[in-house]
Amino acid sequence: MRLPLLVVLGLALWAIQAAGTQIPDPIHPRVEKRGLMVEIRELTRLPDTRGLRPPDQDVNPPGTARVSYVRDLPDGRRFVNDSRGFLYLLDHDHRPTVYADVASVFPFSVYNRLESGFICFAFHPEFAANGLFYTVHGEYAAGNPAVPNFIPPGFTPNDVTHHNVITEWHAVNPAASRFEGTRRELLRVAHVVANLTHPLGAVEFNPTARPGAPDYGLIYTSGSDFGFSNGGGPHASNPGQTQRLDTLMTAILRIDPRSPTGSGGAKGLGDYTVPAINKFAADGDPKTLGEIYAYGFRNAHRLSWDLTDGTMFAADIGMNHVEEINIVREGGNYGWMKREGYFENGVTRPGGALNQLFALSAPVLEGKEPDGFTYPVAMYDHSDGQAVSGGFAYHGRIESLRGKFVFGDIVRGRLFAADLSALRKADDGIPHTVAPVEEIQLFVKNSDGARVYVTLRELIEQTRGATVTRADLHLGVSRDGELFVTSRQDGTVRMLVP
Numbered sequence: 400m401r402l403p404l405l406v407v408l409g410l411a412l413w414a415i416q417a418a419g420t421q422i423p424d425p426i427h428p429r430v431e432k433r434g435l436m437v438e439i440r441e442l443t444r445l446p447d448t449r450g451l452r453p454p455d456q457d458v459n460p461p462g463t464a465r466v467s468y469v470r471d472l473p474d475g476r477r478f479v480n481d482s483r484g485f486l487y488l489l490d491h492d493h494r495p496t497v498y499a500d501v502a503s504v505f506p507f508s509v510y511n512r513l514e515s516g517f518i519c520f521a522f523h524p525e526f527a528a529n530g531l532f533y534t535v536h537g538e539y540a541a542g543n544p545a546v547p548n549f550i551p552p553g554f555t556p557n558d559v560t561h562h563n564v565i566t567e568w569h570a571v572n573p574a575a576s577r578f579e580g581t582r583r584e585l586l587r588v589a590h591v592v593a594n595l596t597h598p599l600g601a602v603e604f605n606p607t608a609r610p611g612a613p614d615y616g617l618i619y620t621s622g623s624d625f626g627f628s629n630g631g632g633p634h635a636s637n638p639g640q641t642q643r644l645d646t647l648m649t650a651i652l653r654i655d656p657r658s659p660t661g662s663g664g665a666k667g668l669g670d671y672t673v674p675a676i677n678k679f680a681a682d683g684d685p686k687t688l689g690e691i692y693a694y695g696f697r698n699a700h701r702l703s704w705d706l707t708d709g710t711m712f713a714a715d716i717g718m719n720h721v722e723e724i725n726i727v728r729e730g731g732n733y734g735w736m737k738r739e740g741y742f743e744n745g746v747t748r749p750g751g752a753l754n755q756l757f758a759l760s761a762p763v764l765e766g767k768e769p770d771g772f773t774y775p776v777a778m779y780d781h782s783d784g785q786a787v788s789g790g791f792a793y794h795g796r797i798e799s800l801r802g803k804f805v806f807g808d809i810v811r812g813r814l815f816a817a818d819l820s821a822l823r824k825a826d827d828g829i830p831h832t833v834a835p836v837e838e839i840q841l842f843v844k845n846s847d848g849a850r851v852y853v854t855l856r857e858l859i860e861q862t863r864g865a866t867v868t869r870a871d872l873h874l875g876v877s878r879d880g881e882l883f884v885t886s887r888q889d890g891t892v893r894m895l896v897p
């Protein structure tokens with residue numbers, strides 16, 4: 400099973416042969432099963448929220464509930480969201496009760512896009528003491544009295560179609576089973592393309608940062624192009640909005656959520672503090688935004704950290720071809736819209752388009768002529784899936800997955816794995832070295848205890864009693880390092896079990 404050298408050589412030769420011509424089918428070999436088999440088991444189902452909104456304001460009206468995040472607190476409490484607007488607390492028997500009715504306080508929310516509604520939530524590492532947690536959602540601009548903190552360069556308030564909003568919630572009693580308290584808006588970023596495509600997605604705290612460490616208590620955001628690729632309308636397909644440091648577009652941000660009036664630090668674009676440790680805050684250049692941690696992402700909608708060594712990962716959804724797992728380093732430029740995987744995207748060529756890929760030159764691919772971009776450490780193409788989910792460095796109780804990065808494809812619901820050692824090795828400044836990816840075979844146990852091999856799509860279709868065209872897979876991680884498998888189709892939280 401260990402063929403990375405041959406694989407890499409094959410890829411390199413193939414890419415060199417194809418240099419200069421458009422590439423229709425970029426990545427070989429395909430992702431295949433190589434013996435990894437893991438049991439999947441249902442944990443709970445969320446309440447059915449079908450019909451909560453009119454069909455034209457719901458991206459998937461038949462979906463039972465739209466789960467996208469499961470989060471554990473250190474004290475054992477477990478929370479799950481339904482993107483239709485509820486944050487649930489699970490009790491000891493995994494039964495959900497509403498912790499916060501998020502939809503009711505954000506009346507301008509958008510629910511008709513894949514990444515919309517109540518998109519994300521994250522607890523401050525000291526939630527048990529300070530009661531703080533954070534949410535992300537998107538709003539319509541029409542009729543909206545709120546004013547964005549940032550509009551992409553060259554656009555005016557008249558161009559704004561949507562708002563991307565990060566909110567801090569303050570629970571008066573952090574131990575309570577239902578939220579009561581206040582809210583404060585941290586950041587509101589304008590969208591100017593037609594649709595709420597690639598909005599702000601994740602907010603995350605680095606779980607490996609300990610109290611007193613420089614990035615303890617700082618929020619990292621998704622890295623998103625805010626639809627300047629394929630968000631529709633006259634402002635989309637717009638590479639001029641990328642590859643620059645005077646904008647939030649394509650950037651993973653790192654911010655201190657404290658208001659500058661409390662922290663005494665530098666005010667950011669919104670009501671938060673720019674960490675003085677940030678590279679682009681400390682560079683003495685007023686033209687670079689100090690909030691930016693790394694940039695050049697299309698839709699790096701999920702971030703995670705390896706708890707054993709602090710390596711930061713971002714899963715970046717590609718355009719028409721390449722899905723990426725990246726190791727993120729501060730200041731890195733991850734290429735979008737000039738690069739997709741280790742290919743040149745055609746959109747920056749005269750007459751070129753977003754759906755085109757071209758081979759890089761051999762010296763660039765081989766790392767002999769660095770071109771300033773940081774390249775992915777694992778990839779697959781649209782023969783194997785359509786949109787990469789987030790993933791996690793796994794160190795839990797499932798022996799066959801230990802030491803692997805587990806991720807998947809949102810649309811097809813396939814689960815993938817790559818060796819963490821191979822990912823780290825691929826983080827070598829050489830674009831064409833990437834880690835091999837294999838597929839995980841799922842199974843359930845029948846009443847006799849025998850294995851029944853399944854796909855996540857089949858499980859979702861059993862729950863729904865209908866065919867689904869998308870799995871809408873997302874992954875989460877428990878406080879003891881086990882993996883949740885969720886779907887925005889069937890409202891079910893499943894777990895991979897030893």
Ligand SMILES: [Ca+2]
Binds near residue numbers: 824825828831832
């Ligand atoms: Ca590499």
